[in-house]
Amino acid sequence: MTMAQARGTTDGWPDGTFRNPVLPGFHPDPSVCRVGDDYYLVCSSFEYFPGVPIFHSRDLVHWEQIGNVLDRPGQLTLPPSTASSGGVYAPTLRHHDGRFWLIVTNCADGGGNLLVTAEDPAGPWSDPVRLPGVPGIDPDLTWDDEGDCWCTYAGIEQVRIDPRTGRTIGEPRRLWSGAPGAQAPEAPHLYRVGGYWYLLIAEGGTERGHAVSVARATAPGGPYEPCPANPVLTHRGTNRPIQNTGHADLVEAADGSWWLVLLGVRPGGGTPGWHVLGRETFLAPVTWVDGWPVVGGVEPVMAAPPWPARPTPQPPARDDFDAVGLHPRWVSVRSRPAESWSTTERPGWLTLRARGASMDERDVTFLGRRQQHPSCRVRTLVDPAGGRGGLVVRLDERHHHGVEVGDGEARVLVRIGSVLATVATRAVPAGPVRLRVDVLAPAPGDWHPGKEPDVLRFGVESADGTFDVLAELDGRYLSTEVAGGFTGRVIGMYAATGSVHFDWFDYQPEDGDGDPTPRDGGAI
Template structure:
């Protein structure tokens, strides 16, 4: 089997008979997929970030390009400052029915609830939400029977008929099959009609190391359900496989009649117990059918490619010069992005950010970032503090972030670890724009011991000749889910702490594990 390649949305096509897993790297959990002709569309959870529910397109299930976000207007998504980290938008289901795309999702923030959005073009615009107040659980699913009834199944596992156009429930919810007796967290249900049976796919065991996928079948959508004798049909619990926490899956039949599963998983690194830093990512696995039950193939970093031709899609640019009239769909903000907090026209060719919250500790911080998608990467930005203070940050949540900040004639590096905030380095710099750098250094292959960190994060200032002055190196385990808790992964981006801060460009470059900056590196005294 070929050595795994770095996986990103829009990576190049396979040439050696394999593709790299994950197929969508970085914080893209709870994938839901549907096919329309030869095109595939996939949606993921987005939690406390705005815009919400990233949407991807593919022609081969391996190469994915983000084409938008379902919830890209404030009127669609209300995430007040009181929304806790890892709350917000949970587990969408994406389906195509009767010539329209339907997406049902739950916002667990105050005033949220379950709602449905629709579109004729998945790239948008999507409709305003239609509330479904009768659904009180998360992870809702939509399925239609031959009589036109729409069945909504949700975590628990419960089910009720609904009118998806009005959000009205029809009848009373009833309990379905909920997996193995006593299993933790039966959730993520998806309902399918395959041949003469209805299949109910669920996750169980919790979204940590015990995560698993199980399935049952019935002759009617409302049951009764018979569990598969080989359950769970997928789990990596109790193994030493490099991909863990496998679960929350969805099935899709390809145009050639083959079947595939998208699912979430994590790539823990370092010593014991292993820390995953990118969040839960989207993986792909083949599915075959035996005696009327699905059999899931291996989920590994390098997978046998599908039999059909590859359809590579354009990769997002490494560098954004902020010359466009809008931000691309991959850019995220924390909870909201008020119009008066940012501008691409105030200083043409620059992104201008105006501070709201005073730091990354604040729930209403002015922040524009992107998911970290590689175990090793380099991120640089040209920053003009312009009398304010701001810079680059690696964020997991308000209580776990590393920052390199320019302003007041200096650059400093801060680390927020729970209740402790430390300033690790301060270096004077001339007035005017400065180039800030963050490098994430993944471990070299075979470099392992029990207390080994999953990665190192290096913070520095880059000179015009490419020389990098490193101000601090920090252990990456403290920006991991195993330390911070929650459901999200790292986001790297730009912020304003005080006043107005301008950003000329930002580039994000994948690196090979164990490599450092391209220029000479000097440790700051």
């Protein structure tokens, strides 16, 4: 299947299959709900603002981002002290009594769980109701037959709440801790299916030992009986191309079939393997056998669901910044003060006004989008206008590579942990300059134990498309296995000094996952 087919067609399922992940790039901890024939899905966003991206689909495969749940400072505060991979963890999205309900943990701003509601999932969402009596992370919501609302959270514990006030009712109770000795029982979701309440959890940690297990009871408070086939999903100890499978949510389709959305990663390179895009959202079929869910395989190419495809519009690869506002895919680090950006100061251009002096700073002025393809090409036309800024691939403050312009010079900057280096420079005109980054995944079969997961080429592009590569860098240093944390690569624009103007930003996935151009030397 080609990349074009993977992005969907308008006349049905290509070859009766779909491609995993269904939501590629840094989209972890998915939670899904169905309302009629429509599906809605949310993901964790960590230190990025706005928080909790929300997507719509008609077929569980093609997803369109329709907004961000926490899209204003009154809902989400992520101060500069917020650590990378801190912030917003593991939302749960549900539809009940004619409203959408979302509960989530903000590990910054003093910590705590909060709940917001909306009539329209595209927003606006309400100001948050705080839940001081609900500790921990990964909160879930469900309502029983009497209308009581139960919140279950990592541990695995549960407490009854008043969702409109945030007040807890009664004392928390321990429900189940998963497999004996398994670490990190978390990500609980509770469902009523037939005569049972099913408790789905993740365990084993979100790395290679990740797994999904399930238990059931006749009442939401238990006692819970574990599934004899637990874990019902794990890829630990295998050589499958998708790893770290876990943190799942169940949904029943309109035709009565069942599906599981879950996170996973696609490691690349040699040993031990490095995943660079982050934890992504995958889809798997579910059947019920003897009263227990049985999860089908999670593979790169899978048989399509048994209903016609209804593809959603694909996001544009290019943004010319002609609108007053910004598409919801754009994210900033921790905050986006109104005075730090504009699309009207120079009409048709994005203006970024510097705060922090570099991408090392927690309050840097940055606007980026998730890297969603193993191979892609990113370009922008930047006018430093006496300032300094450019194009950067970011994992966190201590792991980022970029090419910037200022003072008549283009330079490639590399940050790897405690090391910051300028690895290449070139004189450039004082006016607008085209900057470019190519991310190149290895060709199939190009493997050895120390093989990098990809390489990143940084440089300057001429008007005719000629690419002057200033540096080629090993991609493993912008991976979770090196940097740690829970996020993935975000590629975008930043201002380090002054006001920097960007005429357009172009993100193009390459056709297929291999290297689209010949190599001309090793990576730095």
